[in-house]
Amino acid sequence: MKILIVGGGGREHALVWKIAQSPMVKKVFCAPGNPGIAEIAECVDIDAENIDGLYNFALKHKIDLTVVGPEDALIAGIVDRFREGHLQIFGSTKRASAIEGSKVFAKTLMRKHGIPTADFKVFEDIKQAKKHMTTCEFPLVIKADGLAKGKGVFICKTPEEANKHLDDIMRDKIFGHAGDRVVVEEFLSGEEVSILAITDGNTLLPLSSVQDHKAAYDGDKGPNTGGMGAYSPVPLITEQLQFSIEENILVPVIHAMKRENRPYTGVIYAGLIITSTGPKVLEFNARFGDPETQVLLMRMKSDLVPILLSAEKNTLENAGIEWNDGTSLCVVMASKGYPDLYEKGFPISGLETTRKLTHVQVFHAGTSMKDGKIVTNGGRVLGVTTLGKDLQEAQQAAYGAIEKLSFAGAHYRRDIGGKAMHRKN
Incomplete structure (x- = not known):
């Protein structure tokens, strides 16, 4: 097989590293890749959001499976384009990727379908948002609606902090149009974990638990980042808790997306907080996490390629994953x-x-x-x-x-x- 990985970061390096080990794989390409990836795959100078360029490359080189790393490419519709051209690709469609592309969509979906999450309100007008916050308890959380590279979430301890972040997002547009709307939600106390699962839209194959470290500095201090480190498995996530997350969050969200006419395939990533009343969703992502992917693939004993193919071919019920101890x-x-x-x-x-x-x-x-x-x-x-x-x-x-x-x-x-x-x- 010939495989194309889309992206050029740490997550994609881990995917290339793991996929290149498969006896099923003859050649791995990565677009655009990086110097580390270039040591084990052929890097192609095509940007991850250049969907036409990627499609034409896959067609020309008879790529058997394309695996998408970054959310931008998914939200831009790369999966739709490849499937329209009858090329196999692992990932979520443009409509399904809205679960990450719009926090307003994700929160509204969860409220509608009874998936546990923080209470929230949505604002398009900064004055109304500021007025609402005069009635709120602090701390509270402000989120830019659109993609912000993991940096669009602010925990505000005081009204002054909240007003400043609202100004940054909605008035000064530090995240561009991603900040046209904001979600203002209650602050939840607990410990954060991530659970990722591979799905073909019908069957769900959960991966092992991971704990990311979002804050820039030790002790979870400083601003949020794309992730400063992770480990797996997480001792906090017992078998009983894992079952609860699957039954009350992961399975319901896949069913909810199907009912909303947005059938979901690829990776669903649930960023969770374990509260005193149980797990609740902080966010959903529509792709492999970074750096979660690095630790998960380091532990994964199974060949990843058959699993990805099963998800693409809607035969995931026959797949399983074996993990290394430790x-x-x-x-x-x-x-x-x-x-x-x-x-x-x-x-x-x-x-x-x-x-x-x-x-x-x-x-x-x-x-x-x-x-x-x-x-x-x-x-x-x-x-x-x-x-x-x-x-x-x-x-x-x-x-x-x-x-x-x-x-x-x-x-x-x-x-x-x-x-x-x-x-x-």
């Missing part, structure tokens, strides 16, 4: 200043050394080649991912590998996996 953990090395302004172009050292480490994979998230050297080219630069017999071993291996890597201004959290460690102690 824990996988990923620590993101980011550029100084991320998620706000940061500089690019700094040489990265130590990559050759980390290649020799066992049970360690350094996935490239924001890198490029300059004068024959790999340099920083994004906010999140590397995802140092490990597999250990337990959380402590995986954590030690990740931070040990990080000591061998360096670039100017490198920033990373030093407490990835800490919540689970404290719970065990």
